[in-house]
Amino acid sequence: QVQLLESGGGSVQAGGSLKLSCAATTTTSSSYCMAFFRQAPGKEREGVATYDFDGTIIYAETVKGRFTISKDNAKNTLYLQMNNLKPEDTGMYYCAALVGGGNWVCELYCGGGDCYANFPLGVRYNRWGQGTQVTVSS
DSSP: OOOOOEEOOOEETOOEEEEEEESSSOGGGGGGEEEEEEEEETTTOOOEEEETSSEEEOOTTTTTTEEEEEETTTTTTEEEOSSSOOOOOEEEEEEEEEEOOSSSSSOOOTTEEEEHHHHHHHEEEEEEEOOOEEEEOO
């Protein structure tokens, strides 16, 4: 059973940087999709970035050019480098994984309280970390 543990959150001023880590208890190469999501108070969870089994990466439009997702299979760890942070980046950041998958590109869609690696097929991310708080002040 894959367990995920996030770290690296904190409080920074706008324009600052943080690097989140997501350590997996089993090899990250066994996870078809690995991703970061975030949730601001009173808002629905939203996708930030996903890293596919074959290295395909997708970013939310709101973070493109500022955030970089990467994975170190030797350390079983997923990373999210966040630069030029904005107050609207504030929220709880979660690491998620899909163990098992198919021959498709991992997605970041969230709706109805669920987040999907493949929305048309109804495939949800099935492993979640406890979250780490990121607060960006103006």
